[in-house]
Amino acid sequence: MKEDKGERSIVTETISRVMIPFIQLFSLYVIIHGAVGPGGGFQGGVVFGASIILYITAFNLTDGRRRFPESASIVLSSSGLYLYAGIGLLSILFSAGVAQYLNYGFIPLSGQFEQNRALGMELVEIGIGLTVMAIVASIFFDLAHKAEPKNKKEETD
Amino acid sequence: MRGLSISALILIGLLGALFIYVYEDLPAFGDPNAPAIKYTKLFSMAAHDSEEQLGQGVIPQELISKLKERGFPRPSRVESDPESENGWNVFIPKNEFHYDKEEKYYFIQKKGDELNVFRNAFVIRWIEKGLKETGVPNMVTYGLADYRSYDTLGETTVIFTAGISVILLLRRRGRL
Numbered sequence: 001m002k003e004d005k006g007e008r009s010i011v012t013e014t015i016s017r018v019m020i021p022f023i024q025l026f027s028l029y030v031i032i033h034g035a036v037g038p039g040g041g042f043q044g045g046v047v048f049g050a051s052i053i054l055y056i057t058a059f060n061l062t063d064g065r066r067r068f069p070e071s072a073s074i075v076l077s078s079s080g081l082y083l084y085a086g087i088g089l090l091s092i093l094f095s096a097g098v099a100q101y102l103n104y105g106f107i108p109l110s111g112q113f114e115q116n117r118a119l120g121m122e123l124v125e126i127g128i129g130l131t132v133m134a135i136v137a138s139i140f141f142d143l144a145h146k147a148e149p150k151n152k153k154e155e156t157d
Numbered sequence: 158m159r160g161l162s163i164s165a166l167i168l169i170g171l172l173g174a175l176f177i178y179v180y181e182d183l184p185a186f187g188d189p190n191a192p193a194i195k196y197t198k199l200f201s202m203a204a205h206d207s208e209e210q211l212g213q214g215v216i217p218q219e220l221i222s223k224l225k226e227r228g229f230p231r232p233s234r235v236e237s238d239p240e241s242e243n244g245w246n247v248f249i250p251k252n253e254f255h256y257d258k259e260e261k262y263y264f265i266q267k268k269g270d271e272l273n274v275f276r277n278a279f280v281i282r283w284i285e286k287g288l289k290e291t292g293v294p295n296m297v298t299y300g301l302a303d304y305r306s307y308d309t310l311g312e313t314t315v316i317f318t319a320g321i322s323v324i325l326l327l328r329r330r331g332r333l
Contacts, residue, residue: 035293040301074324081317084310092178102306114292121293121302128313135320142327 016058023051031129035121041128048129049136061144073138080130087123199227199263204272211235211245211265220265220274229276230256232263243267261285 031044056064087104094106104120105113200223207217216232224232233250247263249256256262260282264275283304284296291299301309 034295034298036295038295038297040298077317077320081313084313088306088310089175092175102303102310104303112292114290117290117303118292121291121298124302124306124309125298128309131313131317135316138320139323142323145328 012058016054020051020055023054024048027051027129027133031125032122034125035118041125042132044125045129045132046136048133049140052133052137053140056140056144061141065141068137068141070138070141073134073141077131077134077138080127080132080134083127083130084124087120087127091120199229199274199276201268201271201273204267204270207272208243208267212237216247220272223274224263230262233259235265238264241266 027044027047029044030039030047031041034040034044052064052068055067087107088102090107091102091104094108095103103117104124105117107116107120109116109119202219202223207220210217214235216235221232224230230249230253232247235245235247238244238246243266245265246261247265248259249262251257251259253260261277264277266273266275283300287296287299287304288294291303293299293303
């Protein structure tokens with residue numbers, strides 16, 4: 001990781017600038033494609049988090065914080081879990097004692113029962129992906145953040 | 158402040174009721190002691206003339222009595238398995254314990270002079286009915302996000318808790 005005053009590597013910055021959108025697009029593909037092929041929420045979320053980590057390593061921490069602020073990581077990580085739990089709560093409420101497990105088929109998302117289940121699964125995968133992405137990025141930010149501002153803080157205190 | 162604590166109490170009560178509801182409703186898939194393999198061998202018995210009986214769609218009386226002796230559900234009809242020679246699928250009738258529809262339950266195979274009686278494990282149901290029930294072709298995904306979705310909810314909660322713990326431990330901003 002480079003500080004602001006250190007020299008910038010044009011090769012790293014350009015390559016990561018080109019690669020990051022494709023990595024993020026691929027991660028969204030992995031999340032959505034989880035229903036028909038290999039993939040799913042956990043994997044796609046980790047790939048998206050890795051793209052944020054690549055941005056921080058190629059540029060610097062303050063730019064990364066500007067792109068992905070603390071509030072966003074908190075809100076996204078909890079909202080993904082809320083999305084999953086909300087879908088589960090909806091399915092419990094709509095099935096009202098019929099289902100033996102979280103049966104998304106009773107949520108009236110579309111006309112067909114099986115299609116409801118597939119759609120509910122997609123929503124759940126998106127929730128998992130949001131949580132995993134935000135948590136991976138947040139852990140990396142916290143681990144990397146430690147070194148720089150502490151000395152300044154101690155001087156000011 | 159008072160309203161906040163009262164609403165928090167109500168929320169905790171609701172969550173507790175939900176937990177009890179979910180706990181009461183946890184699934185009982187087949188025999189919990191059965192290993193997760195395609196067939197579980199139950200016993201083998203001598204094949205006198207049961208092969209012809211099975212071929213005509215009649216269940217031998219000896220098999221019925223042996224199954225009843227061991228406390229297994231009673232078989233209702235038999236048909237030959239299209240995927241294996243000398244193999245028969247035996248079904249159990251509607252409204253047996255844990256099974257409200259007619260299910261493929263036993264598998265009988267002739268080997269030498271003996272009939273080996275197997276039981277279809279839960280995995281068979283998983284493989285054969287998953288696409289029809291959930292509308293998703295990926296076997297792993299419908300296992301992860303549909304049949305075992307309580308489990309996945311717990312896993313996501315574990316990851317969330319890990320992230321929150323890292324935030325609490327490392328984001329102290331100078332104070333200890």
